[in-house]
Amino acid sequence: xxxxVQFQPSDTRTGVAERLVVIGNGMAGCRAVEEILARDPxxxxxxxxxxxxxxxxxRIMLSPVLAGEKTFDxxxxxxxxxxxxxxIALVSGDPVTVIDRQTQTVVTRSGRIEPYDRLxxxxxxxPFIIPVPGHELAGVVTFxxxxxxxxxxxxxxxxxxAVVIGGGLLGLEAAHGLSxxxxxxxxxxxxxxxxxRQLDEAAGYLLKAALERRGQTIVTGGDTAEIQGKDDHVTxxxxxxxxxxxxxxxxxxxxxxxxxxxAKAAGLDVxxxxxxxxxxxxxxxxxxxxxxxxxxxxxxxxxVAPLWDMCRALADHATGSPSGYEGSVTSTKLKVSGxxxxxxxxxxxxxxxxxxxxxxASRGVYKRVIVKDDRLVGAVLYGxxxxxxxxxxxxxxxxxxxxxREALIFGQAFAAGGALADPNAAxxxxxxxxxxxxxxxxxxxxxxxxxxxxxxxxxAVRSQCKASASCGSCTGLVESLLKLTLGDEVxxxxxxMCKCTTFTHSDVRRLxxxxxxKLIPQVMQELNWATPDGCASCRPALNYYLxxxxxxxxxxxxxxxxxxxxxxxxxxxxxxxxVVPRMWGGLTNPKELRAIADVVEKFNAPMVKVTGGQRxxxxxxxxxxxxxxxxxxNAAGMVSGHAYGKSLRTVKTCVGSEWCxxxxxxxxxxxxxxxxxxxxxxxxxxxxxxxxxxxxxxxxATIKDFGVVCVDSGYELxxxxxxxxxxxxxDLLCKVETEVEAMDICAAFIQLYREQAWYLxxxxxxxxxxxxxHVQAALFDDPDAVARLAARFRHSQQFMQDDPWAKRVAGxxxxxxxxxxxxxxxxxxxxx
Amino acid sequence: xxxxxxxxxxxxxxSPGNARTLPVQGGEEIAVFHTLDNQxxxxxxxxxxxxxxxxxxxxxxxxxxxxxxxxxxxLKTGEAQGDDxxxxxxxxxxxxxxxxxxxxEAVLGKKAA
Ligand code: SRM
Ligand SMILES: Cc1cc2nc3c(=O)[nH]c(=O)nc-3n(C[C@H](O)[C@H](O)[C@H](O)COP(=O)(O)OP(=O)(O)OC[C@H]3O[C@@H](n4cnc5c(N)ncnc54)[C@H](O)[C@@H]3O)c2cc1C
Ligand code: SF4
Ligand code: FES
Numbered sequence: 019x020x021x022x023v024q025f026q027p028s029d030t031r032t033g034v035a036e037r038l039v040v041i042g043n044g045m046a047g048c049r050a051v052e053e054i055l056a057r058d059p060x061x062x063x064x065x066x067x068x069x070x071x072x073x074x075x076x077r078i079m080l081s082p083v084l085a086g087e088k089t090f091d092x093x094x095x096x097x098x099x100x101x102x103x104x105x106i107a108l109v110s111g112d113p114v115t116v117i118d119r120q121t122q123t124v125v126t127r128s129g130r131i132e133p134y135d136r137l138x139x140x141x142x143x144x145p146f147i148i149p150v151p152g153h154e155l156a157g158v159v160t161f162x163x164x165x166x167x168x169x170x171x172x173x174x175x176x177x178x179x180a181v182v183i184g185g186g187l188l189g190l191e192a193a194h195g196l197s198x199x200x201x202x203x204x205x206x207x208x209x210x211x212x213x214x215r216q217l218d219e220a221a222g223y224l225l226k227a228a229l230e231r232r233g234q235t236i237v238t239g240g241d242t243a244e245i246q247g248k249d250d251h252v253t254x255x256x257x258x259x260x261x262x263x264x265x266x267x268x269x270x271x272x273x274x275x276x277x278x279x280x281a282k283a284a285g286l287d288v289x290x291x292x293x294x295x296x297x298x299x300x301x302x303x304x305x306x307x308x309x310x311x312x313x314x315x316x317x318x319x320x321x322v323a324p325l326w327d328m329c330r331a332l333a334d335h336a337t338g339s340p341s342g343y344e345g346s347v348t349s350t351k352l353k354v355s356g357x358x359x360x361x362x363x364x365x366x367x368x369x370x371x372x373x374x375x376x377x378x379a380s381r382g383v384y385k386r387v388i389v390k391d392d393r394l395v396g397a398v399l400y401g402x403x404x405x406x407x408x409x410x411x412x413x414x415x416x417x418x419x420x421x422x423r424e425a426l427i428f429g430q431a432f433a434a435g436g437a438l439a440d441p442n443a444a445x446x447x448x449x450x451x452x453x454x455x456x457x458x459x460x461x462x463x464x465x466x467x468x469x470x471x472x473x474x475x476x477x478a479v480r481s482q483c484k485a486s487a488s489c490g491s492c493t494g495l496v497e498s499l500l501k502l503t504l505g506d507e508v509x510x511x512x513x514x515m516c517k518c519t520t521f522t523h524s525d526v527r528r529l530x531x532x533x534x535x536k537l538i539p540q541v542m543q544e545l546n547w548a549t550p551d552g553c554a555s556c557r558p559a560l561n562y563y564l565x566x567x568x569x570x571x572x573x574x575x576x577x578x579x580x581x582x583x584x585x586x587x588x589x590x591x592x593x594x595x596x597v598v599p600r601m602w603g604g605l606t607n608p609k610e611l612r613a614i615a616d617v618v619e620k621f622n623a624p625m626v627k628v629t630g631g632q633r634x635x636x637x638x639x640x641x642x643x644x645x646x647x648x649x650x651x652n653a654a655g656m657v658s659g660h661a662y663g664k665s666l667r668t669v670k671t672c673v674g675s676e677w678c679x680x681x682x683x684x685x686x687x688x689x690x691x692x693x694x695x696x697x698x699x700x701x702x703x704x705x706x707x708x709x710x711x712x713x714x715x716x717x718x719a720t721i722k723d724f725g726v727v728c729v730d731s732g733y734e735l736x737x738x739x740x741x742x743x744x745x746x747x748x749d750l751l752c753k754v755e756t757e758v759e760a761m762d763i764c765a766a767f768i769q770l771y772r773e774q775a776w777y778l779x780x781x782x783x784x785x786x787x788x789x790x791x792h793v794q795a796a797l798f799d800d801p802d803a804v805a806r807l808a809a810r811f812r813h814s815q816q817f818m819q820d821d822p823w824a825k826r827v828a829g830x831x832x833x834x835x836x837x838x839x840x841x842x843x844x845x846x847x848x849x850x
Numbered sequence: 851x852x853x854x855x856x857x858x859x860x861x862x863x864x865s866p867g868n869a870r871t872l873p874v875q876g877g878e879e880i881a882v883f884h885t886l887d888n889q890x891x892x893x894x895x896x897x898x899x900x901x902x903x904x905x906x907x908x909x910x911x912x913x914x915x916x917x918x919x920x921x922x923x924x925l926k927t928g929e930a931q932g933d934d935x936x937x938x939x940x941x942x943x944x945x946x947x948x949x950x951x952x953x954x955e956a957v958l959g960k961k962a963a
Contacts, residue, residue, distance in 0.1 A: 208862055209862070209866070209888070210865065210866055211866065211886075211888065214866070214888040215888060218886065218887050218888075219866070219886045219887070239865075241862075273948070275947075290946065290947060365887060373911070549910075549911070550886075550887070550911070551886040551887075551910055551911065552910055553910045553911075554907075554908040554910055554915035554920070554922075557908065557910065558908070576867075576868075577865075577866070577867030577868060577886070577908070577909065578867075578908070579908075580908065580917065581906035581907065581908075581917040582917075584906075585906070589903075589906060589917050589918065591900065591902075591918065592901075593901075593902065593903040593906075641906075833863065833864075833865075833868075833870065834868075836870075837870065837871045837872060837873055838858055838859065838863065838864075838870040838871065838872045838882060839858060839859065839872055840872070840873050840874075840875065841856070841872060841873070841874040841875065841877070841880075841957055841958070842875045
C-alpha cells in the first residue's frame with residue numbers, strides 16, 4: 019500500500035519551462051496547480067510530491083465516506099488521467115524529507131532528489147495527539163486521511179465501543195460516522211460546550227441534546243487522564259474525574275497543527291504556520307506556501323474556503339500578474355445528516371453590537387444574528403440554516419442592513435418582501451384563519467376577536483385565548499396584532515422577569531414544571547429567550563427555579579450565582595470577604611469561640627463582630643484564604659452560616675423556659691431544632707426564623723419570615739415579618755399545641771414559599787401579593803397539604819444539607835479561590 | 851512578536867462564565883474572563899465605580915455585572931454601560947493554540963489600551 023507509485027507523463031516538456039515542485043498532493047497544493055494551469059499552462063514543468071499513496075481527493079468528504087454516504091471514488095478530485103493530461107509528474111507515497119535551499123533541491127524518503135526553480139509547500143496540518151498515557155496503543159487513531167478512515171471502518175466492522183476525544187467539527191463527524199456504522203459512541207469534550215469555537219451556549223445545548231437523542235453519549239467538561247489498554251490494544255478511556263468508558267477504538271480529534279517541520283528545518287520564517295506575504299511567498303522568494311500550513315497576517319486557517327482565495331492569489335503572482343490575498347472570513351457547517359448548524363463571523367457580542375435572537379421551540383430552531391453599526395458581524399443558526407449563505411454574504415460584503423433591520427432575523431425571503439419588511443404589515447396581510455399560535459392552535463381571527471372582546475394586553479390575550487401562552491414563540495405576532503387592533507391603547511402587561519423574556523416569573527415557574535425543563539439553556543430555548551445567554555438578573559432566578567423544581571437532579575450552575583453564593587462568603591467593599599459560621603440557635607461553646615479566636619489571629623482578620631443575627635462575623639478575609647479559614651472552622655465542628663445566601667440565615671432564640679422566669683416553652687431548644695431542619699435550603703430570598711419563649715418576644719419573632727411565639731398552651735406561628743427596609747410585622751398563621759406540629763408547619767410554609775414566590779421576593783412582599791388567605795388555604799384546606807409540602811421540603815433538604823465549606827476545603831472548585839498566577843515585574847517571570 | 855506577549859497558561863483553566871485573577875507586583879491586579887460565548891478578555895480588576903473586583907461578577911454576553919453595585923462593564927472596552935459613566939483599562943489578549951497571552955507592557959501597566 020505504501021510503496022511509491024509514480025504516474026510519469028510521456029516526456030513532451032520543452033526545456034524552457036521553469037521547474038515547479040509542489041510538496042503536498044492535498045487540497046491546496048492541487049488547487050494551486052489547477053489555478054496556475056488555467057492561467058498559463060505551458061509556464062511550468064510541474065512535479066507534485068504526496069505523502070499519501072494516492073491521487074488528490076476532497077478531504078472534507080472523508081466524513082461522508084466514513085458515514086457510508088460516499089465512496090472514495092466519489093471524492094477523488096483529480097484522477098491519474100488529469101496528471102497525465104497536464105504533464106504533471108506525481109510522486110505519491112514518498113514524502114519529501116529535506117528542502118535544500120542552497121542547491122534548490124528537495125530530497126524524498128526514498129532518496130529521490132528533485133531540483134526546483136520554484137517550490138510550493140502545501141503540507142497541510144498534522145492532527146494533534148494529546149500525550150496522555152496510552153496514546154501510543156493500537157486502536158488510537160486520528161481523523162485526517164483515508165488511511166485513518168480505513169482503520170475506523172475496520173474497527174466498526176467488529177462493532178463495539180468507540181470513544182471520540184474532542185467535540186469539535188471533526189470529532190462530531192467521526193462520532194456520527196461510527197455511530198451510523200453501528201458502534202456505541204461516546205464523545206469526550208474538554209469544554210462545557212460542544213464546538214465552542216463556532217457555537218454559543220444556546221446552540222451548543224441544542225446540538226448536544228440532538229446527538230444524545232441519536233444515542234451518542236456526550237461528556238462535556240471531560241478531561242482525559244489515560245487511555246487504557248491490554249496487550250498493546252486500547253480497551254478504554256479514563257477521565258480525570260474517574261469516569262471510565264470502554265473502547266475498542268479511540269479517535270483523537272482534539273485539533274490540528276500546521277505541518278511546518280520541513281519549512282522550519284530549511285530555515286524559513288515560521289511561527290505557528292509558515293509565514294507568507296499577501297502573494298503566498300515565504301521568507302525565501304523562490305519558495306511559496308499555501309493551505310493550512312501557512313500563517314497569513316497572523317492567522318492560520320483550518321477550513322477550505324480560505325485556501326481557494328490563497329490559491330488564486332498565488333497563481334496570479336506565479337504567472338506574473340499579482341493580485342494579493344487579504345485574509346478570509348470563514349463560516350462553519352457541520353456535516354452530520356439531519357443536523358443543521360451554521361456559524362460565521364464574530365458572535366462575541368461586541369460593543370455597540372446588538373443581538374437579534376429568534377427561537378422556535380416547536381421546530382427546535384435557534385437563530386442569532388449580531389449587528390453592529392448597521393452591519394451584520396456574526397450569525398449562529400441551529401435547526402434552520404437556509405439563510406446561512408445569505409447572512410454570510412451580507413457579512414462578507416459588509417452591506418448596510420439598516421433598511422431590512424427589522425426583518426433580518428426572519429431571513430432572506432421575508433426581508434426581500436419589500437413592504438413586508440415591516441413586521442406589522444406582514445401580520446396585517448395574514449388571512450383570518452392563519453395560525454398564530456402553533457402550540458395551542460389559535461388563529462389570527464380568534465386572537466383579534468379576543469382583543470376586541472376586551473383583552474388589551476399580551477397577558478390578557480394569553481389567559482383568554484391561550485395564544486402565546488405556551489412557548490411564546492408567537493409573542494411577536496400577538497404583539498403586532500394588539501398594536502394593529504388597538505393602536506396606542508395596548509396596555510402594558512404585568513412585569514416580565516427581565517428584558518430577556520416576555521414571560522413573568524410565575525409563567526416561567528409554571529412552564530418549567532409543565533414542560534419538564536431541566537437546564538438553563540433549555541428554558542431559554544423553549545421559552546424563547548430574546549438574548550443568547552440571559553442576563554445577571556434572569557440567570558440566578560432560573561438557576562433557583564430549576565434547583566427548586568428538580569431537587570437532587572438539577573446540577574447547580576455556579577456561573578449563574580451572585581459572587582457571595584459562589585464563594586460562600588459575603589463580599590465587602592474592599593473585595594475581601596466576611597465569614598460567618600453557624601451558631602445553632604445563637605448558642606456557642608468554648609471550643610467554637612476558641613476556633614474563631616484562633617482564625618482571627620492566624621489570618622489577621624481586622625475585625626470580628628457580633629451580628630444582629632446572634633452569631634460572630636469575621637471580616638477582611640481574602641478569597642485565597644477562605645478555604646483555609648473554613649478548614650479551621652470545620653475542624654471545630656462549625657459549618658457555613660449562609661450569611662451570604664438566598665437561603666436560611668439565622669434562627670434567633672431567647673433563653674426560654676430553661677432559664678427565664680417568664681419562659682413558657684423551650685424556645686432555645688426549638689430554635690436549634692428548626693435551624694437543624696432548615697439550614698442549607700436555597701430559597702427565593704433570604705429567610706429568617708426566630709423563637710421567643712413568651713409574648714415579651716425577646717427574639718423579635720414577629721419581624722421574621724417565620725416566627726414562633728411560645729405561650730402556655732402551645733405555639734403561635736407567625737409569618738411574613740420583615741425588620742429591614744420596610745418593616746412589616748408578621749401575620750398570625752395559626753396556633754398549634756406541639757413542637758412537632760410547629761416544625762411540620764414551618765417546613766410546609768417554607769416549601770410553599772420556595773415553590774411559589776418569585777426570585778428575590780421575601781416572604782413579606784410575597785404574602786402582600788398573594789394574600790394571607792391564599793397561604794392559609796394552600797396549607798390548611800386540604801388536611802394532607804402540610805404533610806405533603808413538608809415531605810417535599812425534607813426530600814429536597816436531603817440534597818442541600820452538606821456543608822459547602824467542607825466541599826471547598828476538600829478541593830472542590832479550587833480555581834475560584836486561586837489566582838491564575840502572579841506577575842513579578844522585576845524579572846518578568848511568572849510564578850504560581 | 852512572541853516576546854511581547856505573556857503566556858498565562860491554557861484556556862482550560864478558566865471555565866466559561868468565569869474569571870480568574872492575576873496579581874501584578876507593584877501594579878494593578880488583572881482579571882481574565884472567559885465568556886459563555888467562549889471569548890477571552892482581560893481587564894484591570896477594579897470597577898470604575900468604587901473599585902469592586904470585577905472578576906467576581908456575573909458574566910453575560912460580553913459584559914460583567916460588578917458584584918458590589920451592579921454596574922455593567924463591557925469586557926471589550928472596559929466602559930460602563932447604560933447611564934453609568936466610567937472606564938477601566940483593558941489588557942490586550944490573544945488566544946493562540948489553546949493558550950492565553952496578555953500584552954506584556956499592558957500587564958506591567960506601561961501601556962494600557
Ligand atoms: C452582619 C449583619 C449586620 C450586623 O453586623 O449585625 C448584616 C449585614 C448585612 N446585611 Fe443585614 N445584616 C445582619 C442582620 C440583619 C437584620 C437583623 C436580623 O436578622 O435580625 C436585618 C433586619 C431583619 C430582616 O432581615 O428582616 C437585616 C436586614 C438587611 C436587609 C433588608 C432586608 C429586607 O428584606 O428589607 C438587607 C438588604 C437585602 O437583603 O437585600 C441586608 C443586607 C445585608 C448585607 C448582606 C449587605 C450586602 O448585601 O452586602 C450585609 C452583609 C455584611 C457582611 O458582609 O456580613 N440586611 N440584616 C447581620 C448579619 C446577621 C447574620 O448573622 O446573618
Ligand atoms: C474529516 C475532515 C473533514 C473536514 N471537513 C471540512 C469541512 O466540512 N469544511 C471545510 O472547510 N474544511 C473541512 N476540513 C478541512 C479541510 O479538509 C482542510 O482545510 C484542507 O484539506 C486543507 O488543505 P491543505 O492542502 O492545506 O492540506 P491537506 O488537504 O491535508 O493536504 C496536505 C497534503 O500534504 C501531504 N504532505 C504533508 N507533508 C508532506 C511531505 N513532507 N511530503 C509530501 N507530502 C506531504 C499530506 O499527506 C496531505 O496529503 C475537513 C478535514 C477533515 C480531515
Ligand atoms: S445596615 Fe446597611 S451598612 Fe449596616 S450592615 Fe446592613 S446593609 Fe451594611
Ligand atoms: S464598585 Fe462596581 S458597581 Fe460599585
